[in-house]
Amino acid sequence: MPYSQKIINQLDEVSPEVKTIGFADTVKIEQNLSKGYNMNYYSFGKMLLKENIKIKDQVFYVLGTGDIAQSVVWYLKDNGARSIIIVSENIENTKEELNKLICSEEVSIIEYKDINKGYTIINTAYFDNIPKKIFTDFETFLDLTYTQEETLFFKMATEQKKKVISGLYMLVVKVIKTQEIWQNKLYNIKYEEKIFNKLTEYLKKCKKTIFLIGFVSSGKTAVGKYLAKTLGMKFVDCDKKIEIDLNKPVFEVFEAEGATAFREKEYEVLKSVNLNEPTIVATGSGCITYSPSYEYLRDKQVVYLYNDFNTIFSRIEENEVISLVELKKELENLYNYRFEIYEELAKYVIYCRDKSIIEIANEIKEYL
Ligand SMILES: Nc1ncnc2c1ncn2[C@@H]1O[C@H](COP(=O)(O)OP(=O)(O)OP(=O)(O)O)[C@@H](O)[C@H]1O
Numbered sequence: 001m002p003y004s005q006k007i008i009n010q011l012d013e014v015s016p017e018v019k020t021i022g023f024a025d026t027v028k029i030e031q032n033l034s035k036g037y038n039m040n041y042y043s044f045g046k047m048l049l050k051e052n053i054k055i056k057d058q059v060f061y062v063l064g065t066g067d068i069a070q071s072v073v074w075y076l077k078d079n080g081a082r083s084i085i086i087v088s089e090n091i092e093n094t095k096e097e098l099n100k101l102i103c104s105e106e107v108s109i110i111e112y113k114d115i116n117k118g119y120t121i122i123n124t125a126y127f128d129n130i131p132k133k134i135f136t137d138f139e140t141f142l143d144l145t146y147t148q149e150e151t152l153f154f155k156m157a158t159e160q161k162k163k164v165i166s167g168l169y170m171l172v173v174k175v176i177k178t179q180e181i182w183q184n185k186l187y188n189i190k191y192e193e194k195i196f197n198k199l200t201e202y203l204k205k206c207k208k209t210i211f212l213i214g215f216v217s218s219g220k221t222a223v224g225k226y227l228a229k230t231l232g233m234k235f236v237d238c239d240k241k242i243e244i245d246l247n248k249p250v251f252e253v254f255e256a257e258g259a260t261a262f263r264e265k266e267y268e269v270l271k272s273v274n275l276n277e278p279t280i281v282a283t284g285s286g287c288i289t290y291s292p293s294y295e296y297l298r299d300k301q302v303v304y305l306y307n308d309f310n311t312i313f314s315r316i317e318e319n320e321v322i323s324l325v326e327l328k329k330e331l332e333n334l335y336n337y338r339f340e341i342y343e344e345l346a347k348y349v350i351y352c353r354d355k356s357i358i359e360i361a362n363e364i365k366e367y368l
Pocket residue numbers: 214215216217218219220221222223239282284285315352355356357360
């Protein structure tokens with residue numbers, strides 16, 4: 001938090017932890033009086049408790065020197081750790097800032113190159129140049145830099161089959177505690193575990209890419225965009241991707257290169273989606289009629305946005321300048337032909353009638 005140190009001078013009052021640590025990450029203003037708190041200190045403690053990590057007489061390595069690192073070091077020190085070794089990228093740049101901490105005998109600071117074998121290592125910052133040997137030389141890895149995507153630290157420790165703990169629980173505790181402070185009320189202690197379990201389950205599913213299928217104008221782009229935004233996932237629109245790649249509207253590509261070349265291009269776009277990155281994909285309406293694309297989608301998380309033909313037709317008509325009356329029968333035949341393929345391929349069907357884009361997106365979230 002960039003201002004958690006600077007803000008202290010602006011506050012009327014601070015909690016005892018903030019007084020010691022020097023960082024306030026939460027502020028409550030009541031009757032014109034402001035008070036600062038440090039949630040990292042409190043939530044880190046709860047996380048260790050949950051994971052049964054003993055502190056007394058133990059040795060800890062802490063990667064990073066920022067506000068989270070300092071709160072963590074204070075917590076470990078206050079709870080009887082034997083030795084806390086802060087690992088800095090560059091000691092000279094951070095020594096002054098950490099003066100108050102390194103003054104105590106149990107806290108020391110070293111550089112990466114000087115890390116020895118240890119048991120527990122706590123990551124508090126984003127590094128891309130962590131020495132590989134850490135992942136074989138330590139046993140328990142705590143990653144407090146919680147993000148929905150795996151950090152390098154988390155990934156490398158997991159690959160070594162070590163005990164790896166993410167910062168999610170700490171984050172949940174922090175959010176609940178902040179609400180307690182802001183709302184002047186206490187939540188049942190069971191909420192922490194409940195919310196954490198629900199989120200863990202939910203995030204596991206979010207990791208999977210979702211492919212939206214459906215007829216022209218069924219809402220794949222509109223729903224997909226909204227869903228990706230609210231879930232913090234990447235969004236890929238196959239038609240848009242083709243337009244960008246070939247620098248012309250899809251219908252022109254379709255006309256100029258023919259249906260087969262277009263379907264092949266669609267298939268390439270589908271395959272180019274990185275399945276390791278949580279993504280919502282709005283597929284091209286007709287891609288399911290091309291067997292390589294159909295086969296590709298078969299084992300994926302495919303959601304069919306079902307709309308009745310009249311809704312579809314009125315949407316298409318609304319967006320066209322010319323009248324489509326003469327084409328109606330042809331479109332209906334195409335709709336009926338594709339309907340069976342969409343249904344066959346879908347792991348989940350959303351009946352979109354009378355539902356708003358937000359309602360449909362929420363239903364997909366429920367399905368997740
Ligand atoms: N549930 C809905 N309620 C109201 N309007 C909707 C809904 N879903 C989509 N629309 C509107 O219908 C039109 C077509 O939607 P959209 O472009 O998302 O469809 P699509 O499936 O991506 O179509 P295409 O296959 O042509 O790419 C848009 O104007 C969109 O805002």
